[in-house]
Amino acid sequence: MMPSSSSAGGDHKHRSVLLESAVDYLVGSPAGRYIDATFGRGGHSRLILSRLDKAGRLLAIDKDPEAVQVGHSLAAEDGRFEIAHGSFAELDRELAARDWEQVDGVLMDLGVSSPQLDDASRGFSFLREGPLDMRMNPQQPPSAADWLNTADEKDIADVIWRFGEERFSRRIARAVVTRREEAPLRTTRELAELVAAAVPKKDKHKHPATRTFQGIRIFINRELEDLEAGLNAAVESLAPGGRLVVISFHSLEDRLVKRFMRDLARGPQLPRGLPVTAEQTETPFRLVSKALKAESEEISDNVRARSAVMRVLEKRPGNTDKGERP
Template identity: 75%
Template structure:
């Protein structure tokens, strides 16, 4: 695992350690002359290791929504001609690849969720651990912010978002209190929202802040994370060359559920109705699962507590119809 330190907008220094760094890149890069995509560049931890494995003819495209991440990516592009970047969501992966003049790629990496620099920068409003403006946008150039949405959304919509994306059983109580509070004054900071949720949640979980699920839910909704994930997964496999791999690291159950189901269904191949006469080749899949789901080891977790929830899954487009077997 690598550790990088970057300056924030207000001069703060943030540390970023890519989770499952070595194993993810080992799975991803199987051709040093190939074309690869880091769909979540962040601060470039995975990208730099990928570049270290590529030959002079290999190339890596980095994608990120965050303007600060793209600033770092452009610095890397200036330093290494084998790297280029695209400002946008990995849901735009097909467009980004086409813009490079590529038809297919040898691998795509997606490291989902919010990055450590985003969480650690109070001005971004992702974390209740640091008081700051209630923003939560991965791309601050897009609207609305979390504060703007909470100021305008219907009580039912707020409750639905918190329940669906945060699996928070007290979502209705929280939404009701949000609406009551905003009639008095707007909820504009992370501390204000965290304190409001703490009041609304009657039963506290041990070792877990009561606002954890609510912050997660609003962030996922504001950034359309699950919608982008579904589109991005489909775009990635559509562009994979034979032997190419899709490597996905997720950090909570909602993401991993989407990834697991997507990969499993592709590896199973088309499901034909019973009684329909088909050959084995017609039922065979173009994809296979590579290994089992991986998690961070004890050393990584001790170095970065956020790694404890990471799950990595790998899908490969098979070279031919003879190689179909993978692990569940």
């Protein structure tokens, strides 16, 4: 794996998971147009650029202002590259602003990045003392602390259950409300200790606050809503032969991606006996491979790779319903 540049805010490194495999599946034309929808610190973007010729173009997108700052440095080095600050849910708007009707590939490397986790000031990790923030874009309210200190107990429980899949979500929500009546929650350590005390049964392989932090982070950043919108925008933008490559890191993301790609690849499920031909039900999309995971060597080098799942969808080369790109 190839480490990227350090973040603008410090020495926090990010190693892109499934780096070579993702770019191998993504880049089919050296002169093509590609989207790195989750720039991070540029690991995938740099490798994509190395596969493009002088006519190739790469647009990156990221919610995180620190990531965008790194992207501006890369854009200054390479005129084939540019970066936009925002969510990949707005992919269609970014393409329209550049008169890009179609692209040859879109890459999404989902979830929180290593620099975000490792920087205590961002508030993503229960292992590091820091402000209870969790926002990928710190300019976008509310922070995790603001929400936890004002939300209804039921809403807190629902978020932790739905997005964190935490079976003790009601106990945790009750503990949050009881605690904030005394003093507002402000730090990651306060929340982690509160959850650990509220959970009656511990998983010896997982910190008791893991699922709670995941659920709150996903909710605060609208990760699943943005993912659904981004997937739809991505497939709409694909040229014939173009591919959508998505790397997920937890079951909620992967289930959404799996179902989305499966439904597009198999097309409408019609009742038996309808007078339709195979051509009439043929879908313009196909699954390129089964779900792919990191090899043991990569996992031993980067423990965060162990939960990564990569899926690839292709728009069939013969489908020209939107016309060939000039």
